Amino acid sequence: MDYFLTHxxxxxxxxxxxxxxxxxLVLGFSTFVLLFVGIGTIITGVLMALGLLPETLVNALLATAVISSLVALISWQPMKRMQNKVESHQVDNGMVGETFTLEEDLLxxxxVTHRYSGIDWKVKSKQPLMAGTEVKIVNMQVGVLTVEEA
Known part of the structure; x- marks a missing residue:
């Protein structure tokens, strides 16, 4: 502890x-709390090294708290916007365009459920299709295949 206070x-x-x-590395920018405290701690250390702040533990704690709060207030909204940006692009997994025959009427x-590649998929369509109709997969989402008549 003496070494810490001396330096x-x-x-x-x-x-x-x-x-x-x-x-x-550990939290993957998921909380931002340590980011703000880390920046505040570094700035406090630099201010003390430059002689702009007295080198006491109380000053270190207060300055870190104030600077961390200011950094959080200034950068919270831009960081939140950056984190919430989601790129929405359709991933082609090779299933779109595949065809199969409906085993039951699709109203x-x-x-209806269709087993494809070892997985039971829900199948939906924008139009009613009869059993025995050859259909083509036009869209795929989690657990749901959207089809149209081939």
Missing amino acids: LPQSLVVLGLIFLVIEV LGKT
Whole structure:
């Protein structure tokens, strides 16, 4: 503990870097809390090293809290927007375009089950289709195949 207090600015910078590494590598930017605290700790350490803040533990704690809060307030919305961006693109897995024969009637607004590639899929269509109709897969979502007459 004496070493930490004797070299407080350097210790704070190292501690801040450790917080950033944990946030990025372990938590994968999922919380942002350690990111803000890490940045606040590094800035506090730099301010102490430059002589702009007295090197005391109380000043370190207060400055880290204030700077972390300011960093969080300033960057919370941009970070949240960045995290919520989801690219929506259709992945082609090779099933779209495949054909098969319906084993039962497919009524409008209803689904039937079809076993394809070892998995039971719900099959739906925008039009009613009769049993024995050859259909083509036009879209695929989790557990649901959308088909049309081939």
